[in-house]
Amino acid sequence: MNNLYKHALKQNQSITQDLEKFENAEDASVGLQGQISASLIALKRTIDDYDNLAKREMILVKQEKAFANVSKLRNEYNEFKKLFERLKQRETNKVIQNDRSELLGRRHNTSTPEYPFQQHDYSGEQHALREHNFINETDSKLDEFIAHGREVLNNMYDQNNTLKNTQRKVLDAANTLGLSRNVIQYIERRSTQDMWIFIVGCIITLLSMWAIVHYLT
Template identity: 45%
Template structure:
């Protein structure tokens, strides 16, 4: 039980250090997955320590262990809350930065489109004599003129970029969840491996005990047979002595 308590204290210290790194601005996917896995491992450690505390026979030790469990659960709740807040804050800052970049890019694209539109709609001064200039529409459409920009093109592009950014964020969140689940599965496999090792050791001890018991039973049976022979020999010798006493002194 002391080993579980030490493990819980170490996990809490490690989580505080990781949260401090996250608070300082390091919000990588690897760090988020590591914190999620550490929280899951700490929760399992608390549950194991609680179950062992309930099986404690000595009342004083049981009460002390229960107080430690309550403190562990309080620390776990606080660490979990801090992690959720820092994660939400980092996601909001990242989304705001991405949105600002997208708006800046869209504004630049709109400015370039307006410049092209002004360049295309500005009538070019003809070098012909005024009498030779065409009397019709001087702004006739030229076959070499590019297509006029469609209204709402910048908005559509911005929406597409925002949709792509949202998709990337969701993908990162799913990857973090998969990493956390993988770490949790790995920890569970390690725990099961330790349990199987302990079971194997107990089975070997039981087999050795059964083998020793079988040897002891065989030794007892052989000793019983020897004792029976000794008893018969002693009885025969006693009867022979009685016969001699009766024969010569009777």
């Protein structure tokens, strides 16, 4: 349980650093926003897992301390989420303002038409609005893809840890029961195969995330 709490603190620190970059306008890219979104999802999952372990803690003192940690982590998570939403709205407002400035600049650079409300200007505003909506939809889709990829990686990481723990327990049990060396070697070979499957899965997932970000941004 302590390891899970430490993992949540590391996730907390990483999100804090990314939000500072976003807030200070050091990096407002779609990639960073997707990373923050995925990190928030991963942090919430870690908090939920930690909360479930705390509920099963038999020692009352440790349980109360764990519940206090869960409450603190949830409050920090909610603050992170609110700040992230405000920063995203700030970037959206910047894009809208830039679009308006660009349209006004185009109008000033062209001659005054005979009729003030020509269809050309109206179509230009519609085009800018459609382009802005498309960018927002693309950002949302990228956030979803990256968050899904991060969740898959976290699940694979957890499964790998589970396999390692299972291997240790099986080997200990095998030594205790006096199983043959051939059976132990077979278990070790299967564990090695599972490790390679895990590594290949990680590579495929990372390549998929890179392809999504590369071709959709």
